[in-house]
Amino acid sequence: MRKKNLEQVIVQTAYRLFEEKGFENVSVMDICDACDITKPTFYKHVNSKEDLLSYFFQTMTSKIPEDWYKYSDETNFWEKIRTGFCFFLEHVQSIGIDMYTATFIANLRSYKGTFEDIPSFKAEMLDLIRMGQETGQILNESSPEELYACGVALSIGYGGYWCFLNDPDHDLILDFVNGLRNSFMVDLNYTDPRFYRQPAKERP
Numbered sequence: 001m002r003k004k005n006l007e008q009v010i011v012q013t014a015y016r017l018f019e020e021k022g023f024e025n026v027s028v029m030d031i032c033d034a035c036d037i038t039k040p041t042f043y044k045h046v047n048s049k050e051d052l053l054s055y056f057f058q059t060m061t062s063k064i065p066e067d068w069y070k071y072s073d074e075t076n077f078w079e080k081i082r083t084g085f086c087f088f089l090e091h092v093q094s095i096g097i098d099m100y101t102a103t104f105i106a107n108l109r110s111y112k113g114t115f116e117d118i119p120s121f122k123a124e125m126l127d128l129i130r131m132g133q134e135t136g137q138i139l140n141e142s143s144p145e146e147l148y149a150c151g152v153a154l155s156i157g158y159g160g161y162w163c164f165l166n167d168p169d170h171d172l173i174l175d176f177v178n179g180l181r182n183s184f185m186v187d188l189n190y191t192d193p194r195f196y197r198q199p200a201k202e203r204p
Contacts, residue, residue, distance in 0.1 A: 010035055010037075013035050023053075023098070028049050054110045056106075068087075069124045069128075077135060077190075078132055081180075084121070084125050085151050085154075085180060089155055090173070100162075104159070122148065126144045138184045150184075151180055
């Protein structure tokens with residue numbers, strides 16, 4: 001097995017165990033046993049268990065269904081875009097506040113990239129944003145690249161905010177979707193009411 005492939009296996013296996021048992025309850029030996037490798041092999045690919053936290057964004061690719069991108073002339077492109085970004089936030093929620101906080105800090109120390117660096121996902125999202133603009137669903141006329149970068153920043157930012165609140169019941173996705181919708185200037189005719197928060201009434 002090539003070095004890069006084995007590294008990916010270690011990372012994906014470790015995150016599966018982290019989700020099942022919690023980061024603190026998984027040892028390096030647990031990861032080695034699950035991967036059928038020795039500790040020396042583990043340390044050839046990864047510096048430490050803590051270092052695995054910096055690979056969080058790379059593990060998101062395993063959470064994206066292969067056919068999610070398919071669309072037709074009747075497609076609600078805004079909803080497809082929302083779904084795409086929400087893959088990340090659902091991944092954040094699945095590992096919990098404590099682990100995502102640790103992950104966030106790990107990426108500050110050793111940057112491994114965000115999902116903006118996943119070429120196929122980025123290309124699909126740019127295409128959906130472009131189609132959303134062409135069909136009048138997205139009214140913001142900024143370039144698809146600028147809007148995508150905005151979406152990435154918002155999703156990471158709201159994930160961090162969720163950690164600061166330290167409230168697992170807080171609706172992270174609703175907050176994010178409303179922020180993204182406002183930034184993209186989405187025609188409300190294309191907005192799923194489940195993800196639409198009415199603006200607060202102005203005080204007299």
